[in-house]
Amino acid sequence: MQRKYLPRIADKTLGKALAVSGAVLIEGSKWCGKTRTAMQKAKSVLSMQDPDEYESNMRIAEIKPSLLLEGAVPRLLDEWQTAPILWDAVRYTVDKRGKKGQFILTGSAVPLDNATLHTGTGRISRLQMRTMSLFESQYSNGKVSLQELFDGCENVECKSELSVDDVARCLASGGWPESVGESEAVALDSVASYIEAVVNYDVSRVDGVEKNPRRVVALLKSYARNISTMAANSTIIADMSADDKTISPKTTASYLNALERIHLIEDLPAWNPSMRSKTALRTSAKRHFGDPSIAVSLLSANSKTLLKDFNTFGLLFESLCVRDLRIYSQSLGGEVFHYRDKNGLEADAVVHLRDGRWCAAEVKMGNKEIEEAAIHLLKLREVINTDKMREPSFLIILTAGQYAYRRLDGVFVVPIGCLKD
Secondary structure, three states, X not given: OOOOOOOOHHHHHHHHHHHHOOEEEEEOOOOOOHHHHHHOOOOEEEEOOOOOOXXXXXXXXXXXXXXXXXXXXXXXXXXHHHOOHHHHHHHHHHHHHOOOOOEEEEEOOOOOOOOOOOOOOOOEEEEEOOOOOOOOOOOOOOOEEHHHHHOOOOOOOEEOXXXXXXXXXXXXXXXXXXXXXXXXXXXXXXXHHHHHHHHHHHHHHOOOOOOOHHHHHHHHHHHHHOOOOOOOHHHHHHHHOOOOOOOOHHHHHHHHHHHHHOOOEOOEOEOOOOEOOOOOEOOOOEOOEOOHHHHHHHOOOOXXXXXXXXXHHHHHHHHHHHHHHHHHHHOOOXXXXXXXXXXXXXXXXXXXXXXXXXXXXXXXXXXXXXXXXXXXXXXXXXXXXXXXXXXXXXXXEEEOOOEEEEOOOOOEEEEHHHEEO
């Protein structure tokens, strides 16, 4: 029996995209729920990987791909990249029909740059879908809204129902739709199966280049050990040396590119604001997986071991907060970055909206670090050149604690178990 569909924040984003575009491409990792979400809007479905229809569909795609596009709209083309010609067929059909909301395309891999003839600009919009946030999986009570904070809300007083133990379990289980409500052991097994599939199949299929599974595992484990840091590729290679002394920078870069194409890794880019002084900014991205549970699995950890190693727990908790902020901010038309300068001033996350509004966030596990985090955020506000860009809409510290409140200096302290879009 198919489990009950839990509403996703992407539902409304997809609805908006269909209203303004002829077609919408939903991208994201395997098992993040792309197809289930697309099916909530689709009126007909073409499953390119249906084993009963695969050979027939591939032959039709080669001879007359337009036949595969016939059906009630929006028509879902699931795993379209199996036959890249469908992209060009969709673009042409959208032009020919001149109507919005004709097609939804889903895929768990970004095709090669030369796989399609046209970019689809102006006809096909893109929607990045991730695993489920704590609010979507019903672990966050959603009493504090990111949208309302940007709109000027100042009253955030509430309480999270999540304990630190609960947060550890959420980290270990991840935001995979099929694991929500399952035991941690079942969820961990599912993540391990996902990683195994990536290592032995997906990472080579994405670009047609065979990759050494042992090297892929070593690379992923190094990534997990460096999560939420700005570790350079050279650092990753050095960290891998115990497992593989022969991997070259070029091979490492190609492996990382393939992992990015299948959305297993999703690094956090650096923010480049206008500054009052010529402060040198760090431009390296922070290392993150699409879901922090991938790192937990690669580290052979679980919620109990995380509670015994708060340094690792803290880095993984930061990654969880980044994942949720990405999901929440996307519905607001925003992007997430990180900030760090040569003097060590940093913000774990910066949410920047299309209209120029922005906020800065620090991520801290407990109350002892809140004071230092607030000082960093207030200092960051001072060094921004407000003649060229806006002052921050708000400053926020995300915690694994239970109480949300506004400090006397105006900085918000909000448990991740209270946050929503």
